[in-house]
C-alpha cells in the first residue's frame with residue numbers, strides 16, 4: 001500500500017500558460033532562459049545609498065521570513081540617474097520554460113489610430129546633425145538619440161494580447177510587461193516590449209552580457225539581408241560604434257569577475273525586424289555572495305551602457321537631455337528579475353512602449369558617431385519601431 005503524499009507537488013507550468021494567465025498589472029518576463037509571471041505586491045523596493053541591490057537582497061530576506069514562498073525582486077528602472085523605478089517583491093511567482101511560438105490573437109484591424117511623432121521626423125534628423133557637431137568638437141565620441149511616437153486608439157489597448165503577439169513574433173526576445181502606474185494616471189500604465197538586448201544574466205557564479213550596437217533593418221529578402229549583414233560586418237563606422245559599447249561592458253564586468261571572455265570580433269544577430277552587431281561576453285564572479293554581484297547589482301553597475309547612452313557617458317547624457325524632445329521615462333533603462341541567490345536576468349528596455357488606456361508611447365533610438373548620416377539614423381529608428389507597430393497591427397507610420 002502506498003503512503004499518500006504529504007506535500008503538495010510544485011505545479012509545473014508551460015510558458016504559454018503563464019502568458020495566458022497574464023493580466024494587466026501582473027509582471028511578465030520571458031527569454032530563451034525561461035518565463036516568469038508574478039502577481040501581487042509584498043514589498044516595494046526603494047534604492048538606498050548603495051543603489052537597489054542591497055535593498056533588494058534585504059527585501060527578499062524579509063519576505064521569505066514573512067512566508068513568501070519564492071521571493072524575487074522584479075520590475076523596471078528608468079533611464080536617467082534618479083529616474084523612476086518600479087521594483088517589487090511580488091506575493092506569488094510562477095515559472096516556466098522558454099516560450100515556444102505562443103498562440104496570440106490577431107491585432108484588431110478595426111482599431112482607428114492617430115499618430116503624433118515627437119519630435120517631427122525632420123526635427124529628429126536636425127538633432128542628429130547637432131549631435132554630429134558636438135562629436136566634431138572632439139569631446140563626445142558617441143551619443144544615442146531617441147525619438148518618440150505617441151499613438152492614440154479609439155478604444156483601450158488590450159495589453160495581454162499585445163504581449164502575446166510580441167512573444168509570438170519573437171519567442172527568443174526578452175519580452176516583458178511591468179506595471180508602472182503612477183499617481184494621477186487615468187488607468188493602469190504598463191511598460192511592454194520585446195528587447196533583443198541582454199544587459200546581464202547570472203546563473204551561479206557565471207555572468208553573461210550581450211551588448212548590441214551597429215544596426216541595419218531586416219528586409220525580408222534573403223539576398224538583400226545577406227548583403228546587409230556583410231556590410232555591417234565590414235563597416236568601420238558600425239564596428240567602431242560597437243567597439244565602444246562592448247569595451248565598456250567588458251570593462252565594468254571585469255571589475256566583478258576573475259575570468260572574462262570577450263570575443264575579439266562581433267557577430268550579427270537578427271530579430272524579426274533588425275540585424276545587430278553583437279558581442280556575447282561571459283565571466284566568472286569573484287564574490288558571488290556580495291549583493292553588488294547579484295544580477296541586479298551588476299545591471300546597475302552596467303547601466304547606462306553606450307548602447308543607449310554614449311561615450312563618455314556624462315557628456316552623452318547631457319547631449320541627450322539637450323537634444324531629445326521627450327523624457328525617456330523607462331525606455332533605455334533596465335527590466336527583469338533577481339532572486340535571493342543573486343541569479344536573475346535583466347534586459348535593456350528597448351523595443352518597448354508604455355500603454356495607458358487608449359494611448360501608446362513608443363521610443364526608438366540610434367547610436368550617432370562621426371560619419372553617421374541623419375537620414376539613415378532616422379530610417380533606423382523607423383525600422384526599430386516596427387517591433388511594436390507590427391504587434392499593434394500597424395505598418396510604418398513616420
Ligand SMILES: C=C(O[C@@H]1C=C(C(=O)O)C=C[C@H]1O)C(=O)O
Nearest residue numbers: 213214215307350364365366367
Ligand atoms: C537604442 C536602441 O537600440 C540600441 C542601439 C543600437 C544601434 O544604435 O545600433 C542597436 C541596438 C541597441 O543597443 C533602440 O532600439 O531604441
